[in-house]
Amino acid sequence: MMIIVMQPQATRKEVDAVIKKLAEAGLKYHLSQGESRTIIGVIGDKKSIAKLPVDVFPGVEKSVAVTESYKLVSREFRPEDTVVDVQGAKIGGRHLAVMAGPCAVESLEQLLEAAVIVKRAGAQFLRGGAFKPRTSPYDFQGLEEKGLEMLAAAREKTGLKVITEVVDSASVGLVSQYADVLQIGTRNMQNFNLLKTVGRTDKPVLLKRGLAATISEWLNAAEYIMSEGNYNVILCERGIRTFETYTRNTLDLGAVAAVKTLSHLPVIVDPSHGTGRWKMVRPMARAAVAAGADGLIIEVHPNPAEALCDGNQSLTPENFSLLMNEIGAIAAVTGKSLQ
Amino acid sequence: MMIIVMQPQATRKEVDAVIKKLAEAGLKYHLSQGESRTIIGVIGDKKSIAKLPVDVFPGVEKSVAVTESYKLVSREFRPEDTVVDVQGAKIGGRHLAVMAGPCAVESLEQLLEAAVIVKRAGAQFLRGGAFKPRTSPYDFQGLEEKGLEMLAAAREKTGLKVITEVVDSASVGLVSQYADVLQIGTRNMQNFNLLKTVGRTDKPVLLKRGLAATISEWLNAAEYIMSEGNYNVILCERGIRTFETYTRNTLDLGAVAAVKTLSHLPVIVDPSHGTGRWKMVRPMARAAVAAGADGLIIEVHPNPAEALCDGNQSLTPENFSLLMNEIGAIAAVTGKSLQ
Amino acid sequence: MMIIVMQPQATRKEVDAVIKKLAEAGLKYHLSQGESRTIIGVIGDKKSIAKLPVDVFPGVEKSVAVTESYKLVSREFRPEDTVVDVQGAKIGGRHLAVMAGPCAVESLEQLLEAAVIVKRAGAQFLRGGAFKPRTSPYDFQGLEEKGLEMLAAAREKTGLKVITEVVDSASVGLVSQYADVLQIGTRNMQNFNLLKTVGRTDKPVLLKRGLAATISEWLNAAEYIMSEGNYNVILCERGIRTFETYTRNTLDLGAVAAVKTLSHLPVIVDPSHGTGRWKMVRPMARAAVAAGADGLIIEVHPNPAEALCDGNQSLTPENFSLLMNEIGAIAAVTGKSLQ
Amino acid sequence: MMIIVMQPQATRKEVDAVIKKLAEAGLKYHLSQGESRTIIGVIGDKKSIAKLPVDVFPGVEKSVAVTESYKLVSREFRPEDTVVDVQGAKIGGRHLAVMAGPCAVESLEQLLEAAVIVKRAGAQFLRGGAFKPRTSPYDFQGLEEKGLEMLAAAREKTGLKVITEVVDSASVGLVSQYADVLQIGTRNMQNFNLLKTVGRTDKPVLLKRGLAATISEWLNAAEYIMSEGNYNVILCERGIRTFETYTRNTLDLGAVAAVKTLSHLPVIVDPSHGTGRWKMVRPMARAAVAAGADGLIIEVHPNPAEALCDGNQSLTPENFSLLMNEIGAIAAVTGKSLQ
Structure with a gap:
């Protein structure tokens, strides 16, 4: 999961271009339109997300990874302590x-x-x-x-x-x-x-x-x-x-x-x-x-x-x-x- | 207390110039002559030592402070715990x-x-x-x-x-x-x-x-x-x-x-x-x-x-x-x- | 703007409780439901967002601030160089x-x-x-x-x-x-x-x-x-x-x-x-x-x-x-x- | 080259014990006796110095390495730029x-x-x-x-x-x-x-x-x-x-x-x-x-x-x-x- 923060002055066209890229990569997304900027939540498998260099797309301010890339070591994968x-x-x-x-x-x-x-x-x-x-x-x-x-x-x-x-x-x-x-x-x-x-x-x-x-x-x-x-x-x-x-x-x-x-x-x-x-x-x-x-x-x-x-x-x-x-x-x- | 490490290629004259500075500042010193370089141990009160910008003297490689400048807070000043x-x-x-x-x-x-x-x-x-x-x-x-x-x-x-x-x-x-x-x-x-x-x-x-x-x-x-x-x-x-x-x-x-x-x-x-x-x-x-x-x-x-x-x-x-x-x-x- | 990442095992009730808090604080939000977790984008003025200790709400994994709190110093506020x-x-x-x-x-x-x-x-x-x-x-x-x-x-x-x-x-x-x-x-x-x-x-x-x-x-x-x-x-x-x-x-x-x-x-x-x-x-x-x-x-x-x-x-x-x-x-x- | 700083309360016997160790390891040394403490400059080949765990000897406050252990990469070894x-x-x-x-x-x-x-x-x-x-x-x-x-x-x-x-x-x-x-x-x-x-x-x-x-x-x-x-x-x-x-x-x-x-x-x-x-x-x-x-x-x-x-x-x-x-x-x- 990743969040893309658009620049305040990003145009509708720039937002659309990012969305198109996400769709091409087979990723789902949700748009959140704030008063001063748009953020895009990206959902999909880690490999596909990791590949996208979204920070270079016009209008993008930054991207923030919100979930970790490890899986087998996580408490989520196995709730009880390993001995x-x-x-x-x-x-x-x-x-x-x-x-x-x-x-x-x-x-x-x-x-x-x-x-x-x-x-x-x-x-x-x-x-x-x-x-x-x-x-x-x-x-x-x-x-x-x-x-x-x-x-x-x-x-x-x-x-x-x-x-x-x-x-x-x-x-x-x-x-x-x-x-x-x-x-x-x-x-x-x-x-x-x-x-x-x-x-x-x-x-x-x-x-x-x-x-x-x-x-x-x-x-x-x-x-x-x-x-x-x-x-x-x-x-x-x-x-x-x-x-x-x-x-x-x-x-x-x-x-x-x-x-x-x-x-x-x-x-x-x-x-x-x-x-x-x-x-x-x-x-x-x-x-x-x-x-x-x-x-x-x-x-x-x-x-x-x-x-x-x-x-x-x-x-x-x-x-x-x-x-x-x-x-x-x-x-x-x-x-x-x-x- | 401070240690002055001279460069390997430092000349006798450069060492003497440093020593002269120390003497003028009222500081005692000890010379240690190694095979490849000379080190000078400087002894004296902290204020006088702190004032000397020895690193700019020709032939000096670096200086190392070996004692702390605080006194009242030190265990040395008061060995038992303060309550x-x-x-x-x-x-x-x-x-x-x-x-x-x-x-x-x-x-x-x-x-x-x-x-x-x-x-x-x-x-x-x-x-x-x-x-x-x-x-x-x-x-x-x-x-x-x-x-x-x-x-x-x-x-x-x-x-x-x-x-x-x-x-x-x-x-x-x-x-x-x-x-x-x-x-x-x-x-x-x-x-x-x-x-x-x-x-x-x-x-x-x-x-x-x-x-x-x-x-x-x-x-x-x-x-x-x-x-x-x-x-x-x-x-x-x-x-x-x-x-x-x-x-x-x-x-x-x-x-x-x-x-x-x-x-x-x-x-x-x-x-x-x-x-x-x-x-x-x-x-x-x-x-x-x-x-x-x-x-x-x-x-x-x-x-x-x-x-x-x-x-x-x-x-x-x-x-x-x-x-x-x-x-x-x-x-x-x-x-x-x-x- | 802030992103709230819910835990994978967060219940619908926990998500609702967070949303209720946001609404009470006068903040807007967007839900993004992924396969394994929900994220909530929070929109509103900085003061109101800063006050919310969302990480202590049940079911919340973490929150990520995505915009800065300064304004007058920002390039956004004044695009040309100050001389x-x-x-x-x-x-x-x-x-x-x-x-x-x-x-x-x-x-x-x-x-x-x-x-x-x-x-x-x-x-x-x-x-x-x-x-x-x-x-x-x-x-x-x-x-x-x-x-x-x-x-x-x-x-x-x-x-x-x-x-x-x-x-x-x-x-x-x-x-x-x-x-x-x-x-x-x-x-x-x-x-x-x-x-x-x-x-x-x-x-x-x-x-x-x-x-x-x-x-x-x-x-x-x-x-x-x-x-x-x-x-x-x-x-x-x-x-x-x-x-x-x-x-x-x-x-x-x-x-x-x-x-x-x-x-x-x-x-x-x-x-x-x-x-x-x-x-x-x-x-x-x-x-x-x-x-x-x-x-x-x-x-x-x-x-x-x-x-x-x-x-x-x-x-x-x-x-x-x-x-x-x-x-x-x-x-x-x-x-x-x-x- | 290394400097050994003795504790202020170190005894003459403790200083002598350190010196004995240095001599046994084939290292030369110089004593500098200050008003409040003694420092010992140690001279010798790097391997012999590196081996000595001097900080565990009674009466030693700390040791300071004053020269680097690399040789072939040093400007001293080769004064002109390598191309x-x-x-x-x-x-x-x-x-x-x-x-x-x-x-x-x-x-x-x-x-x-x-x-x-x-x-x-x-x-x-x-x-x-x-x-x-x-x-x-x-x-x-x-x-x-x-x-x-x-x-x-x-x-x-x-x-x-x-x-x-x-x-x-x-x-x-x-x-x-x-x-x-x-x-x-x-x-x-x-x-x-x-x-x-x-x-x-x-x-x-x-x-x-x-x-x-x-x-x-x-x-x-x-x-x-x-x-x-x-x-x-x-x-x-x-x-x-x-x-x-x-x-x-x-x-x-x-x-x-x-x-x-x-x-x-x-x-x-x-x-x-x-x-x-x-x-x-x-x-x-x-x-x-x-x-x-x-x-x-x-x-x-x-x-x-x-x-x-x-x-x-x-x-x-x-x-x-x-x-x-x-x-x-x-x-x-x-x-x-x-x-």
């Missing part, structure tokens, strides 16, 4: 899921130590990057397949489910052999080929919001995955880019509440990247749960001062443990509980 | 303060009805605008002094403390006769004359964050008030402007956690303006309390569908009541309680 | 106006030296701040009335028209005694009392765009001035706040082209604040003229390295002179010329 | 390059018609998308290889060089068979695998700035390409995402001036995506050239009202022709000329 089941570990509905672990897989020892820590504190998922997208080509880029093997070994030992990032279509097959959940990072939120590729797998996908993606674009990205047949999508708010420089990003918890209205998909929050400062991770993790998030993904490192990446935003085991107690209490208020 | 006492109603420390009421004072009946509702639900403060800054000159601009009189009448009847906005220096005296707390709105956060004027009163001041103000600028604005002698300043996060259009603003709860580190002043949150959608007010109010906020300021209207302004973001009495129960439970986690 | 005449110096239409001088008035000597330099290079206006709004209370705040006297002396000597900032309603009278053009700074763009006060004077007003003001809010602020009777308003784009930190602000030259479509008012550009770096002032000043700006306001200092404020973004006399030659050539392409 | 030579058509230095054509390749007829138009008006490059990244999976996604074949046919007929987008690593080989310049789109600016893949080809690469990428991140993305051996990189500013909604994006022409200082690479501007409104394309294209851009990439369509994508921002042949005349005149001021 993603990762071999028994659930995300969505009344379940509060916690994913934790180091930014990057650095060594088997480090990973196993982290895994035991987060398992003991009550998490169900182990996070850890084997492929690391980094701003500079000279930064540590991850252990790649060796890192994946270590993640699998940590799962073996602890029973935690493994979530790890996949950075391109070519490695989706490889990562799928090791991971329980495929993570699409913030920089790849609109890497549409990658979205389609993971949409053809049977692995649940965690889709991080892009650094400057609107909620609408984010949901459209999820639609790419679902439109290929994979309905197990988990959204993840991880901070957006604003003018504020004190924090690494601005964690947009309003997006959690918004997604709950617009979509049936579960949404979790990453307070580590969302703030970039370990001192702020606990308060913001608590806030995320209070806002209604279905889970958290948090960087925890046995020894943040030795971390190869993101040490500044990683929690110590002690702080993570304190946090788990706090969110357990808050989750009760939103009708959720840790598993 | 603002408004005739017995406390804001800060272990107290969770709730301010509620309509966007604008519309009539005595409406205001008294709202006051009774918010009082009964447990709020300590009645909010309501008598002077309304509006984007368009054709929008409702408030009842002015008549509105102030109604606020005083509502205080009389309910015992609630009154908080209302003051929009210019000329009316600070008038508003002070009626209000218990003076509110500085988001558009006036850097109206420095107004800040200085309220800084010379003995009324507590609620300082809303500017729409695009950094945390640093916000704290500097509070410094304007405190530097005139008024130490009873309450900060209020109310959403910042970002690219996201689904919400009216992006509520930056990370700012709450940041302020708690940087300053001793109490900080409260306005989830009504922060989201612009009443459906999001409850989740974001809960999140604010979980993040460690010292209170909330919320728009509540006996009948939002009839409100003269901001009806879209006002809570009904029922929803406000539900919210009060929820935040009571969450406050316990952050060591606070409703009074 | 502001400041005692013979013209801004708008085919005239390219240049305003130049130091950030702050520092001393009579400094100001006279600057005035002679900018006059000789071809500027018609002398800029210089006597009242300086500063982020920190500890920064230099201007010479106030003494500064105004110096500006008048410089006008006496050179014939340049004087433009200077007014920071509050109380000093509008004082500043008007000395200035030829009153400048409203970026932080005061929505200081509505100040806007109304200058709207009641007979002095031309230069209205800087707020740091995070949309073009629509900026034009509404101009409407405040015009609605009080003062039609001599000049708009000034001076950079907006974005995530980019290399420049002090992001100069939005697209706003110049946008204003030319939406309004008849002249619009000039401040490349000094827009970039914060003197090396970028010349390229961006050229770009502004090429984009169709009606003029420039530029910081020029006899000796930037000695400036009390904004030395980093001030041009030397030599660079200013080079710039004047460049923009003369470019102005010809947009049908304007230096006077 | 990219695309089989005789040059970009950079004194050459103003113009790339024009439809948003998407739609049919051979449409493309040939567009090619003849842009060739006649004086452009050297034909642009046209065969692979189209689109927000919604239901939008037109491009003709893929058939589109590439049509581009080659248009080159055959007109002699124009062909620039077209490559959206993933897997299709780099295919696109390279047809294109003269590979375009990396805004959503893929940090698709690091794709950057490395095009870095291993011998085709010039046009790298569009990401929607919310800082200038620094953009240059680091170019460094990814150059670090693989491909030095023929052309940067393209195409608008960033801000709060302003009147334009599709905010065209950041300041970035052009900034890049000219920081890097030797040529930088061109896309005013079509930068504004999203055809009426603004001419003014902003002129502004880009005046700001010092090395070229333009512009959407031109034989009949914008019939375009399958981006018709709203496409120029008609007449307007494109007018624009070519205007920029020829402006280029002279910046020392460049059309070829």
Whole structure:
């Protein structure tokens, strides 16, 4: 559905020309004649509407899209909450899921130590990057397949489910052999080929919001995955880019509440990247749960001062443990509980 | 304190010229000679440093300020939390303060009805605008002094403390006769004359964050008030402007956690303006309390569908009541309680 | 004019209830019934529409304003360009106006030296701040009335028209005694009392765009001035706040082209604040003229390295002179010329 | 190079612990002891510095990176302008390059018609998308290889060089068979695998700035390409995402001036995506050239009202022709000329 606003000085002939175009494209319309201008409501399927460059027609002031282009992700399509089941570990509905672990897989020892820590504190998922997208080509880029093997070994030992990032279509097959959940990072939120590729797998996908993606674009990205047949999508708010420089990003918890209205998909929050400062991770993790998030993904490192990446935003085991107690209490208020 | 980074090709003579300038200005410095460039650390009082336009000196690549210019608002100046006492109603420390009421004072009946509702639900403060800054000159601009009189009448009847906005220096005296707390709105956060004027009163001041103000600028604005002698300043996060259009603003709860580190002043949150959608007010109010906020300021209207302004973001009495129960439970986690 | 989009599951009864509200408010409407939802076009005067909090009515998904609330500033109200005449110096239409001088008035000597330099290079206006709004209370705040006297002396000597900032309603009278053009700074763009006060004077007003003001809010602020009777308003784009930190602000030259479509008012550009770096002032000043700006306001200092404020973004006399030659050539392409 | 700012209350022991860490990492440092705090300047290779999570060490307030991590793209590495030579058509230095054509390749007829138009008006490059990244999976996604074949046919007929987008690593080989310049789109600016893949080809690469990428991140993305051996990189500013909604994006022409200082690479501007409104394309294209851009990439369509994508921002042949005349005149001021 779209609204076309004509200029005040638009002539009857110009209005007719627009209407003719709409009719040719097989679209229905309704005219509203105001005192100073005419508006035209356009009704029809999205593809036909999207094709029409109405703003270039003479006499048109502007057009406003009034409905979203996604469908499968919408609450309208499926009114009840989706619960993603990762071999028994659930995300969505009344379940509060916690994913934790180091930014990057650095060594088997480090990973196993982290895994035991987060398992003991009550998490169900182990996070850890084997492929690391980094701003500079000279930064540590991850252990790649060796890192994946270590993640699998940590799962073996602890029973935690493994979530790890996949950075391109070519490695989706490889990562799928090791991971329980495929993570699409913030920089790849609109890497549409990658979205389609993971949409053809049977692995649940965690889709991080892009650094400057609107909620609408984010949901459209999820639609790419679902439109290929994979309905197990988990959204993840991880901070957006604003003018504020004190924090690494601005964690947009309003997006959690918004997604709950617009979509049936579960949404979790990453307070580590969302703030970039370990001192702020606990308060913001608590806030995320209070806002209604279905889970958290948090960087925890046995020894943040030795971390190869993101040490500044990683929690110590002690702080993570304190946090788990706090969110357990808050989750009760939103009708959720840790598993 | 400031760091001057010289260009890689800067000559010894250029470095010496900068040093000479610093010495003339009475500033101390330390040279760090790297392999490819020289950096100069500048130490001295803020005024002297601020005056130097070092970036225009030949050979200088850039300068970086490494310390903040505010002092009285800093946690460093006063390590313990400030508790603002408004005739017995406390804001800060272990107290969770709730301010509620309509966007604008519309009539005595409406205001008294709202006051009774918010009082009964447990709020300590009645909010309501008598002077309304509006984007368009054709929008409702408030009842002015008549509105102030109604606020005083509502205080009389309910015992609630009154908080209302003051929009210019000329009316600070008038508003002070009626209000218990003076509110500085988001558009006036850097109206420095107004800040200085309220800084010379003995009324507590609620300082809303500017729409695009950094945390640093916000704290500097509070410094304007405190530097005139008024130490009873309450900060209020109310959403910042970002690219996201689904919400009216992006509520930056990370700012709450940041302020708690940087300053001793109490900080409260306005989830009504922060989201612009009443459906999001409850989740974001809960999140604010979980993040460690010292209170909330919320728009509540006996009948939002009839409100003269901001009806879209006002809570009904029922929803406000539900919210009060929820935040009571969450406050316990952050060591606070409703009074 | 406003569009109300109903939820797909909205009932006939809910639609009727909305229509009843519209009728009660004296508004006309048109229904458009799509396959999956109903939209309602609302027609009527702006005040009546603005009052209706339609988003809280049951069954309403959202409302979209499709027309602007300003009127006097619009191109629709006055199709031809406004030319502001400041005692013979013209801004708008085919005239390219240049305003130049130091950030702050520092001393009579400094100001006279600057005035002679900018006059000789071809500027018609002398800029210089006597009242300086500063982020920190500890920064230099201007010479106030003494500064105004110096500006008048410089006008006496050179014939340049004087433009200077007014920071509050109380000093509008004082500043008007000395200035030829009153400048409203970026932080005061929505200081509505100040806007109304200058709207009641007979002095031309230069209205800087707020740091995070949309073009629509900026034009509404101009409407405040015009609605009080003062039609001599000049708009000034001076950079907006974005995530980019290399420049002090992001100069939005697209706003110049946008204003030319939406309004008849002249619009000039401040490349000094827009970039914060003197090396970028010349390229961006050229770009502004090429984009169709009606003029420039530029910081020029006899000796930037000695400036009390904004030395980093001030041009030397030599660079200013080079710039004047460049923009003369470019102005010809947009049908304007230096006077 | 990095600066570590210690907290005012940091102990001598804490400072020593930081220094010990630096020494262990093989980094040099300089201590600057101020009255209220200590700062430590760290000198050493970027990799070693990047690894240290100094913000988690006790007593550290914050760390500030003072130099950039890119090297090959920097003006420091290569002081003179890079001129990219695309089989005789040059970009950079004194050459103003113009790339024009439809948003998407739609049919051979449409493309040939567009090619003849842009060739006649004086452009050297034909642009046209065969692979189209689109927000919604239901939008037109491009003709893929058939589109590439049509581009080659248009080159055959007109002699124009062909620039077209490559959206993933897997299709780099295919696109390279047809294109003269590979375009990396805004959503893929940090698709690091794709950057490395095009870095291993011998085709010039046009790298569009990401929607919310800082200038620094953009240059680091170019460094990814150059670090693989491909030095023929052309940067393209195409608008960033801000709060302003009147334009599709905010065209950041300041970035052009900034890049000219920081890097030797040529930088061109896309005013079509930068504004999203055809009426603004001419003014902003002129502004880009005046700001010092090395070229333009512009959407031109034989009949914008019939375009399958981006018709709203496409120029008609007449307007494109007018624009070519205007920029020829402006280029002279910046020392460049059309070829």
